[in-house]
Amino acid sequence: MESTNTPRSALKPDDIHKVSPALASYTQRAITEDLWKRPDLSSRDRSLITVAALIARMQTIGMLHYFNIALDCGVTPAELSEVVLHLAFYSGWSNALAAVPILKDMFAQRGVATHQLPEVSPKLLPLNEEAERQRATTVEQNFGAVAPGVVQYTTDLLFRDLWLRPALAPRDRSLITVSALIASGYVPQITYHLNRAMDNGLTQQQASEMLTHLAFYAGWPPVFSALPVVKDIFAKRSGSTSKKGS
Amino acid sequence: MESTNTPRSALKPDDIHKVSPALASYTQRAITEDLWKRPDLSSRDRSLITVAALIARMQTIGMLHYFNIALDCGVTPAELSEVVLHLAFYSGWSNALAAVPILKDMFAQRGVATHQLPEVSPKLLPLNEEAERQRATTVEQNFGAVAPGVVQYTTDLLFRDLWLRPALAPRDRSLITVSALIASGYVPQITYHLNRAMDNGLTQQQASEMLTHLAFYAGWPPVFSALPVVKDIFAKRSGSTSKKGS
Amino acid sequence: MESTNTPRSALKPDDIHKVSPALASYTQRAITEDLWKRPDLSSRDRSLITVAALIARMQTIGMLHYFNIALDCGVTPAELSEVVLHLAFYSGWSNALAAVPILKDMFAQRGVATHQLPEVSPKLLPLNEEAERQRATTVEQNFGAVAPGVVQYTTDLLFRDLWLRPALAPRDRSLITVSALIASGYVPQITYHLNRAMDNGLTQQQASEMLTHLAFYAGWPPVFSALPVVKDIFAKRSGSTSKKGS
Numbered sequence: 001m002e003s004t005n006t007p008r009s010a011l012k013p014d015d016i017h018k019v020s021p022a023l024a025s026y027t028q029r030a031i032t033e034d035l036w037k038r039p040d041l042s043s044r045d046r047s048l049i050t051v052a053a054l055i056a057r058m059q060t061i062g063m064l065h066y067f068n069i070a071l072d073c074g075v076t077p078a079e080l081s082e083v084v085l086h087l088a089f090y091s092g093w094s095n096a097l098a099a100v101p102i103l104k105d106m107f108a109q110r111g112v113a114t115h116q117l118p119e120v121s122p123k124l125l126p127l128n129e130e131a132e133r134q135r136a137t138t139v140e141q142n143f144g145a146v147a148p149g150v151v152q153y154t155t156d157l158l159f160r161d162l163w164l165r166p167a168l169a170p171r172d173r174s175l176i177t178v179s180a181l182i183a184s185g186y187v188p189q190i191t192y193h194l195n196r197a198m199d200n201g202l203t204q205q206q207a208s209e210m211l212t213h214l215a216f217y218a219g220w221p222p223v224f225s226a227l228p229v230v231k232d233i234f235a236k237r238s239g240s241t242s243k244k245g246s
Numbered sequence: 247m248e249s250t251n252t253p254r255s256a257l258k259p260d261d262i263h264k265v266s267p268a269l270a271s272y273t274q275r276a277i278t279e280d281l282w283k284r285p286d287l288s289s290r291d292r293s294l295i296t297v298a299a300l301i302a303r304m305q306t307i308g309m310l311h312y313f314n315i316a317l318d319c320g321v322t323p324a325e326l327s328e329v330v331l332h333l334a335f336y337s338g339w340s341n342a343l344a345a346v347p348i349l350k351d352m353f354a355q356r357g358v359a360t361h362q363l364p365e366v367s368p369k370l371l372p373l374n375e376e377a378e379r380q381r382a383t384t385v386e387q388n389f390g391a392v393a394p395g396v397v398q399y400t401t402d403l404l405f406r407d408l409w410l411r412p413a414l415a416p417r418d419r420s421l422i423t424v425s426a427l428i429a430s431g432y433v434p435q436i437t438y439h440l441n442r443a444m445d446n447g448l449t450q451q452q453a454s455e456m457l458t459h460l461a462f463y464a465g466w467p468p469v470f471s472a473l474p475v476v477k478d479i480f481a482k483r484s485g486s487t488s489k490k491g492s
Numbered sequence: 493m494e495s496t497n498t499p500r501s502a503l504k505p506d507d508i509h510k511v512s513p514a515l516a517s518y519t520q521r522a523i524t525e526d527l528w529k530r531p532d533l534s535s536r537d538r539s540l541i542t543v544a545a546l547i548a549r550m551q552t553i554g555m556l557h558y559f560n561i562a563l564d565c566g567v568t569p570a571e572l573s574e575v576v577l578h579l580a581f582y583s584g585w586s587n588a589l590a591a592v593p594i595l596k597d598m599f600a601q602r603g604v605a606t607h608q609l610p611e612v613s614p615k616l617l618p619l620n621e622e623a624e625r626q627r628a629t630t631v632e633q634n635f636g637a638v639a640p641g642v643v644q645y646t647t648d649l650l651f652r653d654l655w656l657r658p659a660l661a662p663r664d665r666s667l668i669t670v671s672a673l674i675a676s677g678y679v680p681q682i683t684y685h686l687n688r689a690m691d692n693g694l695t696q697q698q699a700s701e702m703l704t705h706l707a708f709y710a711g712w713p714p715v716f717s718a719l720p721v722v723k724d725i726f727a728k729r730s731g732s733t734s735k736k737g738s
Contacts, residue, residue, distance in 0.1 A: 011589055018606060019595045020573045023580055025612040030649060059586035081266045088269055092465035094305035096269060097257055103265045114264060120271040146477040149458030150469055157276060186467040212641030219584035221678035223642055231638040327512045334515055338711035340551035342515060343503055349511045360510060366517040392723040395704030396715055403522060432713035
């Protein structure tokens with residue numbers, strides 16, 4: 001698995017030790033042997049969250065390492081390709097492009113051919129017309145007059161196209177979206193997308209553990225900024241569940 | 247135009263296709279053939295917005311490509327040089343410095359000589375003394391006792407020096423400032439600078455389309471974070487225009 | 493001191509002049525000859541603030557330069573190693589790892605051996621049990637049910653381990669934490685950590701001048717976003733001091 005042509009930014013494990021033996025030790029004990037073994041998230045989910053955080057923060061230094069881990073944890077090459085596409089919209093085009101040379105080399109080394117990757121124009125998943133009508137109406141009423149271009153592309157490119165592409169399960173698409181939002185400190189967008197993620201099947205336990213995972217990969221501060229919003233969402237959803245039961 | 251000595255970070259077009267044919271297709275169809283052709287902003291404005299977003303987010307990977315596009319769209323080498331200077335203050339010194347090796351190589355390839363670049367100490371544009379007195383008084387009252395150093399440099403280096411340099415039209419200086427703020431998620435600063443941009447001649451239509459453009463280059467989330475603030479500014483300015491008319 | 497094997501990202505001084513003579517001039521006059529000579533912060537403090545901002549923003553381009561300056565200003569290799577470790581938690585693991593190859597080369601060039609670096613498991617500084625109980629109780633009550641993993645690691649890894657490591661004085665640990673928070677735009681976290689920094693010995697004058705310094709290295713906008721919070725903290729602490737006196 002070791003690359004023969006590692007990107008310039010790749011890090012040798014012993015390098016960390018030469019700079020901070022404690023950092024090398026925390027990396028091994030707290031992250032590799034502890035965090036990744038915690039039961040509330042699969043390794044596959046953890047690899048998706050990590051990759052999303054790296055792309056969102058354009059941290060090319062860890063990409064080769066974690067792209068390989070993602071494939072080893074059961075993410076398919078087609079899914080990984082689709083993660084990059086999805087995050088072009090949610091993290092900015094250049095963030096996705098920064099991942100391209102690294103993923104291209106890895107696909108070449110692993111013999112992944114272009115025909116294995118998601119199609120340009122696949123048959124889309126069925127649209128939840130009612131939910132999309134609500135979303136589009138709210139956004140149109142709020143911002144249709146302010147930024148008609150943004151509103152139009154949001155409908156046409158994101159919610160009637162990107163989100164319906166079958167190459168990534170909606171739950172996984174939501175998982176990487178929320179991870180990217182938290183890792184980038186985009187707090188106001190968390191409410192809509194974490195609710196959508198949970199509607200798409202992410203459990204509260206998984207969402208909670210996603211925060212734990214991101215504390216290491218994005219740092220403690222953006223996770224603490226997200227906590228009040230996440231707490232509020234959990235409370236409201238729990239309330240509405242109770243009401244349903246009553 | 248193709249560089250013979252491209253920076254290490256330059257991306258070959260076919261690389262995108264090898265990682266995600268869909269990303270290559272969206273890049274071509276949605277960005278190159280659609281976004282850039284929309285009428286509400288000139289290509290020159292779009293190139294300034296893009297360059298500002300790249301520098302603000304320190305995305306060196308796209309810089310050579312878009313620096314070349316900027317010059318091809320009518321931005322002069324002197325203006326591009328001044329964009330880098332301006333964003334040193336609004337995006338941080340290292341963000342500007344990250345652009346330096348790339349722009350240096352491009353200037354060398356295009357035969358741009360140092361004497362074509364903006365002077366160190368040019369004759370400054372006239373100051374709007376009344377507006378500057380108001381700004382300085384407000385900032386001094388709010389923060390003069392908290393951070394006298396920040397307040398002093400803001401007056402001396404920014405508003406009585408940088409903003410008066412003739413190498414970039416005030417409207418263009420405002421355009422890159424607001425673009426950098428939105429692309430970086432610095433929401434609280436948008437109000438002052440978008441108002442200033444519109445005072446400096448940016449139309450509401452152009453400001454709106456700037457958001458559309460930035461959705462692709464900075465990602466959807468920071469644009470949606472900016473939308474409520476922009477909406478509020480548009481509403482207040484429209485109200486004050488009506489009042490003037492009454 | 494000049495590296496014979498500079499990282500690819502290192503910048504030659506004359507490069508700035510070839511791109512913007514004005515940027516070269518501001519760098520020399522406003523930063524080197526003015527900002528760094530201001531009396532309210534030592535050069536050592538300024539170098540710590542700068543290094544924290546660079547790591548927090550993953551700006552590898554300036555790291556070799558400012559790592560060298562830090563050592564020349566009296567930061568020890570062990571302290572600089574510990575800065576990287578500390579910011580792994582506060583800026584994200586990859587931000588710290590991005591500094592590793594550069595610091596490794598610099599340590600090699602300066603003949604810094606691994607045994608000079610902080611131990612993996614040193615004798616920890618004494619814990620302020622009462623303050624830690626208050627902190628832990630508040631966080632547990634707020635977020636214990638939402639993100640038990642985050643809360644547990646925050647106690648075990650951060651406040652009962654990292655913050656007690658003797659390799660960096662608590663005041664310096666606080667200084668780099670607050671600098672990283674401001675440089676990254678993590679406003680909600682400033683209140684707790686600036687208060688902690690001032691409890692740990694950072695004076696109001698130093699905190700104020702830290703903002704001035706960061707305006708150049710992180711850009712004006714994140715500093716202006718921090719100003720209202722800092723103003724509020726100064727006011728509250730000044731009020732509580734007066735009360736103590738009465």
